[in-house]
Amino acid sequence: MPISFNNAKFIKGAHKLEQCLPDTGLEVAVAGRSNAGKSSALNVIVGNKSLARTSKQPGRTQQINYFELGEQQYLVDLPGYGFAKVPPKLRQHWDQTLSAYFETRQSLAGLIVIMDVRHPMKDLDRQLIEWVADIGIATHCLLTKSDKLSKGKAAAALQETRRQLALIEPDISAQLFSALDKRGVDEAREAIHGWLTDQPAS
Numbered sequence: 001m002p003i004s005f006n007n008a009k010f011i012k013g014a015h016k017l018e019q020c021l022p023d024t025g026l027e028v029a030v031a032g033r034s035n036a037g038k039s040s041a042l043n044v045i046v047g048n049k050s051l052a053r054t055s056k057q058p059g060r061t062q063q064i065n066y067f068e069l070g071e072q073q074y075l076v077d078l079p080g081y082g083f084a085k086v087p088p089k090l091r092q093h094w095d096q097t098l099s100a101y102f103e104t105r106q107s108l109a110g111l112i113v114i115m116d117v118r119h120p121m122k123d124l125d126r127q128l129i130e131w132v133a134d135i136g137i138a139t140h141c142l143l144t145k146s147d148k149l150s151k152g153k154a155a156a157a158l159q160e161t162r163r164q165l166a167l168i169e170p171d172i173s174a175q176l177f178s179a180l181d182k183r184g185v186d187e188a189r190e191a192i193h194g195w196l197t198d199q200p201a202s
Contacts, residue, residue: 003070003196005189008046011074013063017100020064025072026196027107031098031128032114034080037144040179041114042067042077045188062090064101073196082124102132110138110195112188117143117154117176120161126168133169140191141165141174147181 014020021027032038043049051067065077078101079094102108111132115125120143132139143161146154158176165172173191177184 003073003193005045005069005192006047008048008051008067008069008075010051011066011068013065015063017064017097017104020101020105021066021074023106025074025107026109027066027074027076027105028110028112028192028195029076029078029101029108030112030114031078032080033082033116033122033124035082036080036114036116037179038077038080038114041142041144041177041188042075044179044182044185045192046075062094064097069192069196075192081128082122102135102137108137110140110191112192113139113141115141115143115161117146117149117157120157121164126164129165129172130168133172138195139169139172140188141172142177142184142188143174144177144179146176146183147178 012019012021030038030042043051046067046069062079064079067075067077069075078098081094102111113125113129115121120141129139129141141161143154143158149157154176158174161174165174175184175187177188
């Protein structure tokens with residue numbers, strides 16, 4: 001089934017797991033620390049700078065947000081973690097909700113993990129990646145803000161991240177990404193397209 005990144009549209013926001021779309025079709029979730037540039041990365045991938053909400057205040061995504069790319073094919077923007085100044089009860093709610101989401105969602109085809117290239121593989125990033133690897137969820141990591149490093153330093157950060165990921169699960173992939181200069185957009189789209197269609201991007 002063909003998908004269209006540039007025609008992505010917001011479908012629904014869910015505060016609770018039971019408010020999510022029916023567990024059919026295919027979806028790719030996007031997760032990351034609240035200050036890693038997740039919304040900016042999503043907007044560049046779909047070619048719409050205002051689709052996912054961006055803010056100078058990290059942690060504004062506080063719902064499970066569904067964006068439709070094709071017939072029963074979705075990108076799912078998950079709440080950021082690790083930085084958002086949210087009440088403990090809300091943080092606990094999201095921990096429980098996202099645990100259930102990852103462990104029970106049958107339509108989840110893959111996970112994109114967003115990490116700042118200058119600070120990859122923080123404790124919460126590692127915990128999430130190890131957890132979903134144990135569950136068996138395919139994972140691809142975007143090292144965002146790569147424009148803020150020289151090519152040499154960015155390449156070294158990518159190499160070290162890949163080394164650490166391989167110790168967790170050999171099939172986890174990673175790439176450099178920049179929402180500013182659009183570096184890595186095609187590669188990110190190819191990973192998402194492959195999960196949502198079970199075939200390489202054309």
